[in-house]
Amino acid sequence: MNLRERSIDVVLDNQTSNGAFIASPNFPTYRYSWFRDGAFIAYSMDVVGEHDSSGRFHEWVATRICAMESTVESVIEAVRTGRPLGPDEFLHTRYAPSGEPADEDWPNHQLDGFGTWLWAFEQHLAMSERAPTPSQSQAMKLIVEYLEALWDQPCYDCWEEHGDKVHTYTLSAVQAGLRAFGRLTNSTSSVVDAIAEHIEGSLIEDGRYVKFAGAGMVDASLVGLAVPYASVEPSSPVVRRTIEEIEAELRATGGVHRFRTDTYYGGGEWVLLTCWLAWYYYSVGQTKLGDECMAWVEAQATDTGDLPEQVVANPLDPEFVQPWRDRWGPEANPLVWSHAMYLIADSMR
DSSP, X not given: OOHHHHHHHHHHHTBOTTSOBOSOTTOGGGOSEEHHHHHHHHHHHHHTTOHHHHHHHHHXXXXXXXXXXXXXXXXXXXXXXXXXXXXXXSOOSEEOTTSSBOOSOOXXXXXXXXXXXXXXXXXXXXXXXXXXXXXXXXXXXXXXXXXXXXTTSOOXXXXXXXXXXXXHHHHHHHHHHHHHHHHHHTOOOHHHHHHHHHHXXXXXXXXXXXXXXXXXXXXXXXXXXXXXXXXXXXXXXXXXXXXXXXXXXXXXXXXXXSOTTOOGGGTOEEHHHHHHHHHHHHHTTOHHHHHHHHHHHHHTOOTTOOOOXXXXXXXXXXXXXXXXXXXXXXXXXXXXXXHHHHHHHHTTO
């Protein structure tokens, strides 16, 4: 079984006719499309040369954003006038296969997915040698204005938690998106420098980056500051110290946990995060360490070549494994984002 080829098939099989990527076909709560997951999945398709697949996703995103122009304008006006915003006034983060925002109660105010989309879209244009369509250009402009208005306000993190915090990972994703737009349009945003100052001035504790100010702990998503968002130099002392902390605190048996207080399905080891760590190691020339991560990931594939969201053989809090299974069923498998991250890391070997 060729896991690379199987991963490409999993991604393509879970792309809808309108271009959206479904997060997981066998996990009811994940039968939706997120901009965050989708942006990384689209990037993986560009990496393996499936530019039409990636292009269809980006057009789907642009169509969704342009349809929500009034929401963007309302949010920007509220921020300008100081009017408090309710949880239902922000752009949604989760969409039904039809493209409509999912109407269930959900932590919808998440900025990282929009920044990641801008970053991934620039990558798509470069690798596919395409130019943005008018609707895509309009969607980029709307999202930039949205991010510039909200970047320093609390929102949910990439794990859809802690909605009262400003998150280091989210700031990095937003910054990467704004930089991507600046390169595409030959423009600059003062928010880029403001984010850099905030990260370096408020989000370093004990010589490493932290999940959010005062958190006192790392989060595996902080790898994103170095790759792919390039908010910080991958070989800088603070990044190295952060990676060392992730290894020490979140990687005991081969896979990578999200953060040490995680209780979602007991806080298992995440396939996509282990691939992300491999991505980092390959980017700084630490091939042996990257290969060790990838060997663990490949060992988690099922007989049919499916990669799960997380592996709960060594959970951080075993008491929470069964309650989540009782609530939502077995762990998501396959998770399309896991396959995407595998393809990205595999391309760097």
